[in-house]
Amino acid sequence: MTSKTDIPVYHYLDIGRLGRGEVVNLFLKDAGIEVHQARYPWDASWSQQSESLKKQGITRTGKVPSLEYKGRILTQHIPILRYLARDLQRYDGGTNWEKYHVDAVSDIYVDWRAKWVGYLMEASAEYKDQYVVEYYNLMAEYYSDYEGPYLLGEKITYVDFAIFQSMDNDERTGTLPVFYEPRNLETFPL
Numbered sequence: 001m002t003s004k005t006d007i008p009v010y011h012y013l014d015i016g017r018l019g020r021g022e023v024v025n026l027f028l029k030d031a032g033i034e035v036h037q038a039r040y041p042w043d044a045s046w047s048q049q050s051e052s053l054k055k056q057g058i059t060r061t062g063k064v065p066s067l068e069y070k071g072r073i074l075t076q077h078i079p080i081l082r083y084l085a086r087d088l089q090r091y092d093g094g095t096n097w098e099k100y101h102v103d104a105v106s107d108i109y110v111d112w113r114a115k116w117v118g119y120l121m122e123a124s125a126e127y128k129d130q131y132v133v134e135y136y137n138l139m140a141e142y143y144s145d146y147e148g149p150y151l152l153g154e155k156i157t158y159v160d161f162a163i164f165q166s167m168d169n170d171e172r173t174g175t176l177p178v179f180y181e182p183r184n185l186e187t188f189p190l
């Protein structure tokens, strides 16, 4: 029987499907890893909460997501996914080249995430008309390297969760280019 302390604790803001944490949340669900959810309001109480999490050693930077997992504390959402993938021996490329491919696409996603956060309250014309169009065209190119449905073909890898969330988050903020709107998103394999 698992005790409460064996179950990983997932710390994140209470912002629904938006943000970096949802990428980790989705991955944990797919991997069948049960977690205790510790969700914090994204309001005036956050700075105090963040300090408290720092004091508890849950996050060094004061930012989340943070995952208490098998006696360790993991932060930085993409490195969290890589750690879990190695631990589970799933969700990554098999060869050095495949792993590079997955890492390279995740790096482009990280750049997208920084931009998206910057324009969350109000997207600039440059973001809507140029940046995201280039980003999704680039993704289409990378996803065409293999037959599909995932980046590396039949095998899902950690980066597929991140790319799905970028589409989902742009859709929620009204910044998904028309070509990628929900009717097309519905056919996305996740």
Ligand SMILES: N[C@@H](CCC(=O)N[C@@H](CS)C(=O)NCC(=O)O)C(=O)O
Binding pocket: 013, 019, 020, 021, 050, 062, 063, 064, 065, 075, 076, 077, 078
């Ligand atoms: N490099 C970190 C960035 C984490 C981050 O900026 N998280 C945001 C939420 S998505 C946060 O904690 N914001 C609260 C704050 O900045 O105080 C990662 O990839 O996880």
